[in-house]
Amino acid sequence: MPLRADARRLRRWGARAPRRHEEDPRHHRVPAAHRGARAAARWGRRVPDRLPPPRGARRHPAAHRPVARALARRARRPARAARRGPPHRARHPRDGRDRRAGRAAALGPQGQAREGRAHGGAxxxxxxxxxxxxxxxxxxxxxxxxxxxxxxxxxxxxxxxxxxxxxxxxxxxxxxxxxxxxxxxxxxxxxxxxxxxxxxxxxxxxxxxxxxxxxxxxxxxxxxxxxxxxxxxxxxxxxxxxxxxxxxxxxxxxxxxxxxxxxxxxxxxLPLAFLTSWHALVARAELRPGQTVLVQAAGSGVGSAAIQIARLMGARVIATVGADDKVEFAKALGAERVVNYRREDFVEAAKTWTNKRGVDVVIEHIGGETLEKSVYALTRLGTLVTIGSHDTHWGRLDLRHVYGKNLRIVGTNLGSIGELRTILDGVAQGTLKPxxxxxxxxxxxxxxxxxxxxxxxxxxxxxxx
CATH class of the missing domain: 3.90.180.10 (Medium-chain alcohol dehydrogenases, catalytic domain)
Known part of the structure; x- marks a missing residue:
């Protein structure tokens, strides 16, 4: 194409390209009948109808129409009634209904209404x-x-x-x-x-x-x-x-x-503390009569339950507490030796209590340093059952003690419904006391x-x- 003809074409359409936020009129051609004969003559030919017939007024002014003219027409436009669909179909979001109504059922109160509530919700x-x-x-x-x-x-x-x-x-x-x-x-x-x-x-x-x-x-x-x-x-x-x-x-x-x-x-x-302790000692540690057990945090629900269950199984118990006023409490539950871990090293106490042998089972639910030291308190072929992490989710292990003494580190988190029934029978008979x-x-x-x-x-x- 000759350069002069190309320049005339640029002047006709405008040399500036539309910016990103603008619409290019050349991409939105409309039929000549809607643009008028003068526009059709300028194009030199009839533009085919590329758009369907308009259904009512447009929501936004067309790019080729002056904004003032579009706003004037919008002001003269009569208000339309809300469209309603068949009763079995959902309405259009713009039909005048409160848009929050569709969310009311999901966010509102559930269940049947109860007496005494003014708003009627349950x-x-x-x-x-x-x-x-x-x-x-x-x-x-x-x-x-x-x-x-x-x-x-x-x-x-x-x-x-x-x-x-x-x-x-x-x-x-x-x-x-x-x-x-x-x-x-x-x-x-x-x-x-x-x-x-x-x-x-x-x-x-x-x-x-x-x-x-x-x-x-x-x-x-x-x-x-x-x-x-x-x-x-x-x-x-x-x-x-x-x-x-x-x-x-x-x-x-x-x-x-x-x-x-x-x-x-x-x-x-019973359902969590007693059941977890029962499963840890009976099912996971396979506790037997005559064995020794170290129970950490005897003042807790898990600890107080573990002492009773261990004694019921015929084992001997050493327990730890964090305050002196809990010492007699743990002894009353059946612990032979109670250690205040804030003032005494429970590992040395366990070694002394077992004549340097170590305990057979440790029930641990603290984590951190308590977990690490509990391994040192175990005897050969001993078992540590961890059932929680009250202080921290992390803990270190000296693996030399684990493989050198053939230790078992076992985790558990609850028990079964059958075990809960067994505990209920024990409490009803008086052999276990929450x-x-x-x-x-x-x-x-x-x-x-x-x-x-x-x-x-x-x-x-x-x-x-």
């Missing part, structure tokens, strides 16, 4: 937290009611025990998988409030205890009977909202009858959490309602 009172931190982050107020699905049960909580996992969830070291807000509480007893469809063997008002572990029942580990290592394993109060509330929901298969001989508060001390330090009302959950964080408890701390 809510309960719960102690929950919306952000991570200390006990001051615990709030007490309204919370959505749990609605039972098929095969689920809603339990009215009568007692719920506090556990260290609650503190990990609260401070963020173990963030709740479902996000915030969250309701803690793994160990629950109460009465059946509502039964979901297809639930059999339970009745409304029946006294029950909730097994806190959830499993899929279909993975390879569940089929082998090892449900505690299920690939989708979870805890009540950790992976789902728990018992710091008036009501809690659980699968019907996790809800067991609570014997009449066991009170609600005593029963709430240790309860004190109870707080649900409305004072913040004080209960602070009491546990300060390590003042000797045994279990409960919330009751």
């Amino acid at each position: 809510v309960l009172r719960a102690a929950y937290f919306k952000e991570h931190g200390g006990a001051d982050k615990i709030l007490y107020g309204d919370y959505p009611d749990p609605a039972p699905a098929v095969g689920e049960v809603v339990v009215r909580v009568r007692a719920c025990a506090l556990n260290h996992v609650d503190m990990l969830l609260l401070d963020g070291r173990f963030p709740p998988p479902e996000g915030l807000p969250h309701v803690n509480g793994c160990e629950v007893t109460g009465t059946v409030e509502t039964l979901g469809a297809a639930v059999q063997g339970l009745a409304r008002g029946q006294r029950v205890i909730v097994f806190p572990g959830f499993s899929c029942g279909t993975c390879e580990y569940c089929l082998r009977g090892e449900r505690t290592v299920c690939v989708r394993y979870g805890y009540l109060g950790a992976h789902k909202d728990g018992g710091y509330a008036e009501l809690v929901k659980a699968p019907a298969s996790n809800v067991l009858p609570l014997p009449e001989a066991i009170g609600f508060e005593a029963g709430a001390a 240790v309860i330090d004190r109870s707080f009302p649900l409305s004072n959950a913040r004080a209960a959490v602070q009491y546990v964080l300060d390590r003042k408890n000797k045994g279990k701390v409960l919330l009751v309602s």
Whole structure:
């Protein structure tokens, strides 16, 4: 093309190319009938109709039309009525309906309405937290009611025990998988409030205890009977909202009858602490009569349970505590030797107590330096069972002691429903006794959490309602 002709073409269209935020009129050609004869003559030929006939006024002014003209036409445009579709179809978002209405069902209260609520929604009172931190982050107020699905049960909580996992969830070291807000509480007893469809063997008002572990029942580990290592394993109060509330929901298969001989508060001390200690000593360590056991943190729920279970199995017990006022407490449970680890080396104490032999089993749930030193306290062919990490998730091991003395380092996190039934029988018969330090009302959950964080408890701390 000659240079002069090309220059005339540039002057006709304008030498400046459209900027990124502008629309190029050449890319939006419209029929000549809409542009007028003068524009058609300038093009020199009829432009084919590339766009469908317009349906009403455009939402935005076309790029080739002056803005003032477009605004004037928009001002003269009559208001259109909201379009309505068939009743079986969802309306268009611009039909005048409140856009938040579609989210109301998902965010609103669940379950049936209860009396005494002015807004008609079903809510309960719960102690929950919306952000991570200390006990001051615990709030007490309204919370959505749990609605039972098929095969689920809603339990009215009568007692719920506090556990260290609650503190990990609260401070963020173990963030709740479902996000915030969250309701803690793994160990629950109460009465059946509502039964979901297809639930059999339970009745409304029946006294029950909730097994806190959830499993899929279909993975390879569940089929082998090892449900505690299920690939989708979870805890009540950790992976789902728990018992710091008036009501809690659980699968019907996790809800067991609570014997009449066991009170609600005593029963709430069993599902996690007692069950974990039982599984650690009986199933994992395979404790035998005459063996020696070192129990760390005897003042905790797990520690106080482990002393009793070890004594029930015929073993001898040495225990550690963090305060002098807990020494007699541990001895009353059956410990022969109690060490205040703040003033005395428990490794040397264990060696002296066993005539330099070392203990056969260590129950450890502290982590860090306590885990490392616990290995030194073991005898040859000894077993260390770790069931928690109260201080830190990390710990060092001197591997020379592990392979040199053929030690076993075993982990466990709960037990089975069958083992929980065995524990219930033992408590009902009086051979095992849950240790309860004190109870707080649900409305004072913040004080209960602070009491546990300060390590003042000797045994279990409960919330009751």
